[in-house]
Amino acid sequence: MRFTITRLMSLAVAAVGLSLFAVLLLAPVPARATAEDPFDAAGSYKTKCVACHGAAADKRFDKTLTDDQLIEFVMKGKKPEKPPNMPAYGEKGVTAEQAKSLVDYMKSIKQ
Numbered sequence: 001m002r003f004t005i006t007r008l009m010s011l012a013v014a015a016v017g018l019s020l021f022a023v024l025l026l027a028p029v030p031a032r033a034t035a036e037d038p039f040d041a042a043g044s045y046k047t048k049c050v051a052c053h054g055a056a057a058d059k060r061f062d063k064t065l066t067d068d069q070l071i072e073f074v075m076k077g078k079k080p081e082k083p084p085n086m087p088a089y090g091e092k093g094v095t096a097e098q099a100k101s102l103v104d105y106m107k108s109i110k111q
């Protein structure tokens with residue numbers, strides 16, 4: 001009987017120890033993810049924009065427009081004479097700050 005209780009207690013101690021270890025192990029991960037890279041402009045460009053604008057932002061991207069104009073087109077969209085239209089990404093949850101990162105990224109890859 002005594003043996004069993006001691007065993008149970010050591011199991012309990014081990015369980016507490018293990019969960020503390022797990023907390024220590026897992027805790028820093030989300031902190032690191034948010035601090036280092038809040039928005040991945042390159043990744044986002046590759047999934048959402050590359051199909052229409054090309055790998056080097058070589059299509060449908062007039063670099064001579066001002067940042068404010070470019071950001072506005074990302075947020076509100078643009079309808080050229082012929083389709084496809086530039087979608088309004090503001091409606092899809094892209095923030096002005098993210099739009100600015102995307103525009104900066106497009107400028108950096110365009111020759």
Ligand code: HEC
Binds near residue numbers: 052102
């Ligand atoms: C369905 C195709 C399509 C997709 C997807 C798309 N765009 Fe566009 N984009 C366009 C078209 C068309 C224009 C207007 C070009 C024109 O006026 O000749 C445009 C214009 C722009 C402009 C203004 C530059 C200019 O010369 O007019 C920016 C900046 C831009 N897009 C960024 C983005 C970003 C960032 C994404 C992804 C989040 C994206 N686009 C996704 C089609 C697209």
